[in-house]
Amino acid sequence: MTLTRGGRLEAMDAVMAALNQSVDVDRELWREDIAGSIAHARGLVAAGVLTGAEAAELEAGLRRVAGEIERGELAWDPALEDVHMNVEARLVELVGDAGRKLHTARSRNDQVATDLRLWCRARGRETLAAVRELAVVILDVAEREIDVLMPAYTHLQRGQPSRLSHHLLAWQEGLGRDHGRLCDALARLDECPLGSGAAAGTGFALDREATARALGFGRATRNSLDATASRDFLMELASALAILGVHLSRIGEELVLWSSSEWGFVALSDAFTTSSSMMPQKKNPDVAELVRGKAAVLVGCATTLLVLEKGLAFGYGRDLQEDKRPIFDAFHHALLSVRALSGAIATARFERARLEGALRGGHLVATDVADWLAARGMPFRSAHHVVGALVRRAEEQGVDVSELSAAARAEVHPELGAPEIAAVLDARAAVERRAVVGGPARARVVEALAEARERWGAPSP
Ligand code: ARG
Numbered sequence: 001m002t003l004t005r006g007g008r009l010e011a012m013d014a015v016m017a018a019l020n021q022s023v024d025v026d027r028e029l030w031r032e033d034i035a036g037s038i039a040h041a042r043g044l045v046a047a048g049v050l051t052g053a054e055a056a057e058l059e060a061g062l063r064r065v066a067g068e069i070e071r072g073e074l075a076w077d078p079a080l081e082d083v084h085m086n087v088e089a090r091l092v093e094l095v096g097d098a099g100r101k102l103h104t105a106r107s108r109n110d111q112v113a114t115d116l117r118l119w120c121r122a123r124g125r126e127t128l129a130a131v132r133e134l135a136v137v138i139l140d141v142a143e144r145e146i147d148v149l150m151p152a153y154t155h156l157q158r159g160q161p162s163r164l165s166h167h168l169l170a171w172q173e174g175l176g177r178d179h180g181r182l183c184d185a186l187a188r189l190d191e192c193p194l195g196s197g198a199a200a201g202t203g204f205a206l207d208r209e210a211t212a213r214a215l216g217f218g219r220a221t222r223n224s225l226d227a228t229a230s231r232d233f234l235m236e237l238a239s240a241l242a243i244l245g246v247h248l249s250r251i252g253e254e255l256v257l258w259s260s261s262e263w264g265f266v267a268l269s270d271a272f273t274t275s276s277s278m279m280p281q282k283k284n285p286d287v288a289e290l291v292r293g294k295a296a297v298l299v300g301c302a303t304t305l306l307v308l309e310k311g312l313a314f315g316y317g318r319d320l321q322e323d324k325r326p327i328f329d330a331f332h333h334a335l336l337s338v339r340a341l342s343g344a345i346a347t348a349r350f351e352r353a354r355l356e357g358a359l360r361g362g363h364l365v366a367t368d369v370a371d372w373l374a375a376r377g378m379p380f381r382s383a384h385h386v387v388g389a390l391v392r393r394a395e396e397q398g399v400d401v402s403e404l405s406a407a408a409r410a411e412v413h414p415e416l417g418a419p420e421i422a423a424v425l426d427a428r429a430a431v432e433r434r435a436v437v438g439g440p441a442r443a444r445v446v447e448a449l450a451e452a453r454e455r456w457g458a459p460s461p
Pocket of ligand 1 (some may be wrong): 022026082108109112316318320321322
């Protein structure tokens with residue numbers, strides 16, 4: 001008698017066996033599988049299926065199997081198909097008939113759905129902690145560099161004078177939403193499928209709520225068909241991780257640009273850079289490029305999970321076996337990316353002189369001059385036109401708009417000759433004027449930093 005063929009089927013073709021097996025991938029679930037089996041065994045006692053002694057024997061056996069796996073002693077057998085059968089087969093070897101009773105009132109369908117939810121919960125929490133850590137690293141740098149100015153860009157062209165900390169806080173905002181999305185997904189998956197059986201439940205009197213609580217779930221799933229055949233919790237997590245990946249990729253892109261000699265805004269530490277096998281002078285921002293690349297993998301994982309279930313009728317389909325690798329990969333690559341960026345940003349040097357130097361030469365206070373005219377009563381559209389002419393004049397003279405003489409300004413428009421305009425042309429004063437909520441004025445950024453620290457539960461060091 002083999003566990004996987006039952007009494008019904010003759011031998012399996014070798015190609016079918018290769019297609020059929022998943023233990024190479026799903027052995028990752030062994031901890032959750034054993035925890036689920038222990039909870040199920042206890043539930044079987046309460047349902048009057050097992051004696052207390054049998055359950056104790058099973059539990060001791062399962063703990064022994066866990067020890068063997070931990071020490072790398074269990075020989076995983078692909079002929080046993082998956083993690084569930086490998087664990088159970090070893091258990092039967094160790095404890096005999098009690099082991100053969102464990103699968104009463106259970107199917108691999110509710111078993112694997114439970115394992116996956118448990119696994120995702122643990123990895124999800126780990127990811128939340130890592131995202132928080134990255135956010136805190138960014139907040140620390142933003143606080144340290146609070147007085148450093150830089151341009152704010154649109155179209156990757158210098159737009160207005162702004163503040164490095166304000167830019168870093170923008171990185172952190174996306175991470176806050178990523179954190180929220182992961183929390184939402186974890187709250188929704190907090191239901192235990194055990195007791196759903198293969199599709200339509202079980203006739204044994206399981207106390208499903210008690211088993212759910214024993215495994216740390218908020219409640220039992222409400223519908224056995226849905227519980228065994230729905231994987232939207234995976235789609236949701238993978239989507240949240242894909243969006244996170246896109247955010248990390250954008251930060252990565254900026255680190256690639258900023259660390260080039262063309263920009264020179266940041267110097268990454270040796271610990272997070274690589275050299276070239278040919279060009280000895282090279283110091284490459286591979287950390288940022290790899291994180292940018294991982295986003296493609298993360299989007300692929302989410303896509304795989306979405307497509308996997310799109311044509312599946314209600315009730316478990318074996319297609320679902322393919323759900324493991326994309327969710328394992330998604331968490332693996334997302335966690336690695338988050339941790340690598342944390343290290344890279346924590347150890348990077350932000351080049352203050354270069355950042356502030358970028359404020360010169362791009363007529364960055366042009367908006368401020370137009371605003372100043374508008375505040376004195378000129379319609380903004382007219383002011384925009386006048387300042388456009390002023391910029392053209394500065395370009396003709398090969399200077400920044402802030403460097404034109406009062407006489408040259410007055411030639412463009414008489415109001416521009418006024419002496420008070422000196423304050424308008426100063427980049428730092430221009431940043432300070434942008435004191436609306438969400439703006440880059442120092443006081444606003446200090447406020448935003450405090451709010452963010454509160455939100456992340458990370459008081460100022
Ligand atoms: N390895 C399977 C999976 O991951 C376990 C469930 C198998 N169920 C079945 N009816 N063959 O989906």
